[in-house]
Amino acid sequence: MRVLWFNCDCHSFPGVAIAVATLGIFWACLISIYDLATVHDAHTIHSMASGREPNLERFQKEGHSAFVVGYTGETGKALVTELNETKAFKRVVLIGRRQTNITEKLGEGFEEKVVDFDQLENYKDAFEGCDVGFNTLGTTRGKSGPEGFVKVDHDYVLKSAEIAKTSGCKHFIHTSSQGSDKNSSFLYPRTKGQVEESLKMMIFERLSIFRPGILLCDRQENRAGEAFFRTILKPIFYFFPTAISTPTEVVARAMLNNAISISSGNKTELFENKAIHMLAGSLKPKTSEMVKPDKKLPQDKTESEENLEL
Numbered sequence: 001m002r003v004l005w006f007n008c009d010c011h012s013f014p015g016v017a018i019a020v021a022t023l024g025i026f027w028a029c030l031i032s033i034y035d036l037a038t039v040h041d042a043h044t045i046h047s048m049a050s051g052r053e054p055n056l057e058r059f060q061k062e063g064h065s066a067f068v069v070g071y072t073g074e075t076g077k078a079l080v081t082e083l084n085e086t087k088a089f090k091r092v093v094l095i096g097r098r099q100t101n102i103t104e105k106l107g108e109g110f111e112e113k114v115v116d117f118d119q120l121e122n123y124k125d126a127f128e129g130c131d132v133g134f135n136t137l138g139t140t141r142g143k144s145g146p147e148g149f150v151k152v153d154h155d156y157v158l159k160s161a162e163i164a165k166t167s168g169c170k171h172f173i174h175t176s177s178q179g180s181d182k183n184s185s186f187l188y189p190r191t192k193g194q195v196e197e198s199l200k201m202m203i204f205e206r207l208s209i210f211r212p213g214i215l216l217c218d219r220q221e222n223r224a225g226e227a228f229f230r231t232i233l234k235p236i237f238y239f240f241p242t243a244i245s246t247p248t249e250v251v252a253r254a255m256l257n258n259a260i261s262i263s264s265g266n267k268t269e270l271f272e273n274k275a276i277h278m279l280a281g282s283l284k285p286k287t288s289e290m291v292k293p294d295k296k297l298p299q300d301k302t303e304s305e306e307n308l309e310l
């Protein structure tokens with residue numbers, strides 16, 4: 001029997017044929033769902049990416065300050081590198097549970113503050129004066145157990161956001177996840193979704209939610225289960241780089257581009273995996289995605305504009 005381009009003795013290895021076929025179908029589904037997805041509001045997102053240079057110049061002159069929680073993580077490290085290279089903020093407070101002395105290797109304006117996340121209300125001064133806040137905090141169920149996961153990804157994140165808000169944070173930039181859904185019956189997407197909802201209810205002047213797919217980086221620690229999936233999915237990461245994965249540097253670049261941009265007017269800006277690539281400037285919008293340059297409410301639309309949308 002032939003399986004794809006292999007001649008395979010499938011009487012002795014029926015499992016191989018089934019596995020190959022299942023994998024093929026699985027890939028095809030994933031790719032068609034995610035890679036063909038259109039990016040909503042591509043015009044706004046693209047202009048945030050293409051405006052990086054002038055935005056950076058303006059933003060630097062305005063003299064903003066930021067804090068980063070989760071700066072020792074993979075996404076956090078990439079973000080710190082981006083902040084160090086662009087010098088977008090006059091002051092950056094790195095807030096974490098342990099001292100790393102990373103500021104010795106960074107330019108001016110970086111400070112490291114060690115806090116106890118279980119008693120964060122005693123560390124309010126760490127957040128003081130930061131008008132922008134980045135959150136890249138997170139753990140996994142495998143690493144911390146279900147309660148530990150909720151404690152970090154839900155409680156610590158919301159507590160940080162709450163204290164940040166009362167300390168003057170105007171723009172909160174949060175790392176969520178692809179598939180995040182407050183109604184999910186699975187713990188991970190449900191927790192991520194609930195946090196998004198709670199953040200929306202805090203009513204920051206501006207809230208940006210990033211929903212990356214699988215994060216690509218040279219991770220120090222070993223996560224056995226994850227490593228297996230990453231190996232299987234490698235061809236997709238390679239051939240469809242914006243479909244279900246994002247390198248941490250791309251997330252960091254997108255976050256920075258968003259932070260320095262002028263608000264699009266949306267109280268909440270939501271960036272799915274593909275939009276993150278576009279926001280970082282590594283994916284150009286399709287012509288069909290650029291059709292709607294102006295954001296008018298439906299009742300403001302003329303008939304010809306409505307036709308254009310169809």
Ligand SMILES: NC(=O)c1ccc[n+]([C@@H]2O[C@H](COP(=O)([O-])OP(=O)(O)OC[C@H]3O[C@@H](n4cnc5c(N)ncnc54)[C@H](OP(=O)(O)O)[C@@H]3O)[C@@H](O)[C@H]2O)c1
Pocket residue numbers: 069070071072073074075076096097098117136137138139152153175176177178211212213214215216
């Ligand atoms: N990994 C993925 O493929 C993926 C995909 C989609 C979304 N995300 C989400 O993206 C975010 C960033 O992910 P990542 O992979 O960059 O994270 P990461 O490398 O695991 O880093 C996690 C950060 O959270 C901190 N942290 C963890 N447990 C803590 C605790 N108990 N108390 C205080 N701080 C704690 C870590 O500090 P220490 O260094 O001190 O441990 C570190 O700074 C997370 O919210 C994650 O859920 C991840």
Ligand SMILES: *[C@@H]1O[C@H](CO)[C@@H](O)[C@H](O)[C@H]1NC(C)=O
Pocket residue numbers: 099100101
């Ligand atoms: C950070 O610096 C302090 C003071 O020099 C030192 O005591 C501590 O061990 C350093 N920590 C790390 C993680 O390098």
Ligand SMILES: *[C@@H]1O[C@H](CO)[C@@H](O)[C@H](O)[C@H]1NC(C)=O
Pocket residue numbers: 081084085105106107
């Ligand atoms: C931060 O930027 C400075 C230059 O401004 C550079 O010398 C240093 O190596 C950078 N640090 C890191 C960790 O990238």
Ligand SMILES: *[C@@H]1O[C@H](CO)[C@@H](O)[C@H](O)[C@H]1NC(C)=O
Pocket residue numbers: 181182183
């Ligand atoms: C979640 O459930 C609520 C009702 O419990 C419903 O109003 C809402 O539309 C659901 N959201 C999603 C994203 O399915």
Ligand SMILES: *[C@@H]1O[C@H](CO)[C@@H](O)[C@H](O)[C@H]1NC(C)=O
Pocket residue numbers: 040041044045264266268269270271
């Ligand atoms: C801004 O809001 C509009 C209307 O709700 C939405 O269609 C669009 O996708 C939003 N843009 C971003 C970047 O979230």
